[in-house]
Amino acid sequence: MTAEIIDGKAFAARLRQSIGNEVTRLQNEHSLQPGLAVVLVGEDPASQVYVRNKGTQTREAGMQSFEHMLDVSVSENELLALIERLNDDNAVHGILVQLPLPAHIDESRILRAINPLKDVDGFHPVNVGGLCIGDPSALAPCTPVGCLLMLKDYFDGSLAGKNALVIGRSNIVGKPMAQLLLKESCTVTIAHSRTQDLPGVCRAADIVIAAVGRSEMVRGDWIKPGAVVIDVGINRIQSDETQKPKLVGDVAFFEAAETAGALTPVPGGVGPMTIACLLRNTVVSACRQAEVECRL
Numbered sequence: 655m656t657a658e659i660i661d662g663k664a665f666a667a668r669l670r671q672s673i674g675n676e677v678t679r680l681q682n683e684h685s686l687q688p689g690l691a692v693v694l695v696g697e698d699p700a701s702q703v704y705v706r707n708k709g710t711q712t713r714e715a716g717m718q719s720f721e722h723m724l725d726v727s728v729s730e731n732e733l734l735a736l737i738e739r740l741n742d743d744n745a746v747h748g749i750l751v752q753l754p755l756p757a758h759i760d761e762s763r764i765l766r767a768i769n770p771l772k773d774v775d776g777f778h779p780v781n782v783g784g785l786c787i788g789d790p791s792a793l794a795p796c797t798p799v800g801c802l803l804m805l806k807d808y809f810d811g812s813l814a815g816k817n818a819l820v821i822g823r824s825n826i827v828g829k830p831m832a833q834l835l836l837k838e839s840c841t842v843t844i845a846h847s848r849t850q851d852l853p854g855v856c857r858a859a860d861i862v863i864a865a866v867g868r869s870e871m872v873r874g875d876w877i878k879p880g881a882v883v884i885d886v887g888i889n890r891i892q893s894d895e896t897q898k899p900k901l902v903g904d905v906a907f908f909e910a911a912e913t914a915g916a917l918t919p920v921p922g923g924v925g926p927m928t929i930a931c932l933l934r935n936t937v938v939s940a941c942r943q944a945e946v947e948c949r950l
């Protein structure tokens with residue numbers, strides 16, 4: 655293996671440490687304690703784990719965590735009423751509604767009801783549009799922000815002129831990732847299920863972001879020598895060796911590691927960065943709402 659492994663777990667721990675320090679400063683200098691409200695509808699076990707982890711990490715950073723666990727039968731109007739209360743609550747600076755929502759609730763109606771200033775997931779059309787037009791106050795979705803922070807760290811700050819390929823065009827990862835890379839002056843290509851000759855397109859990329867949801871789809875011989883590969887995929891498969899479930903990414907890790915300059919592992923790469931970036935977005939939002947400087 656020749657590639658450098660980008661350790662997202664360690665990167666996220668350092669980021670959470672600096673967020674914790676900033677929260678302490680905001681409390682001492684401005685009596686401001688950032689608060690994050692997380693809303694979960696239903697009892698999906700994976701979502702429950704995410705919400706618990708978010709709550710724990712929010713409290714560990716010295717912030718307030720408000721968890722709202724609602725029964726799966728909650729009506730759309732009841733959920734809208736809760737969001738309205740959270741929008742009006744001065745202790746709540748960030749609101750996250752865990753997706754997916756049950757089929758009887760209109761997801762886009764719920765996301766649009768969140769005050770854009772508190773939309774720490776960056777899914778409100780005001781923030782999506784703000785990201786597209788380069789509005790510096792737009793809140794960007796957490797997973798792509800985490801990918802960008804790791805890339806900027808690897809390239810010592812500047813990505814200008816790099817050929818970046820984003821595989822996947824979802825609203826949660828692919829599209830905002832492409833916008834963030836464009837903002838950094840990369841030459842951006844977005845690939846999807848209808849892209850012709852994806853291996854060939856990939857071989858021209860200095861940066862590859864794989865956000866597809868297909869286990870180990872990106873093979874080693876797709877990677878340009880020295881390219882940096884960020885693997886967003888989380889796929890649960892059965893291990894051939896142990897016959898137990900295991901997580902793999904969208905990139906064939908050991909093959910890619912022979913050619914890439916650097917890459918992120920799964921688990922331990924992009925995953926840990928997502929919650930750290932959620933905390934970061936919450937602190938940034940709290941500072942904007944309180945009209946004080948944010949030093950993150």
Ligand code: NDP
Nearest residue numbers: 797822823824827846847865866867886887888924925928
């Ligand atoms: P979506 O299913 O919403 O989007 C997948 C994208 O991949 C689509 O744009 C689709 O194209 C494209 N695609 C599917 N098959 C192919 C193919 N054969 N070749 C090229 N492109 C293809 O997924 P998400 O963006 O929500 O998530 C992607 C992955 O990232 C998942 O594994 C998910 O679990 C993971 N994830 C990880 C997070 C983290 O914190 N680490 C956070 C969010 C997601 P088309 O549009 O044409 O259908």
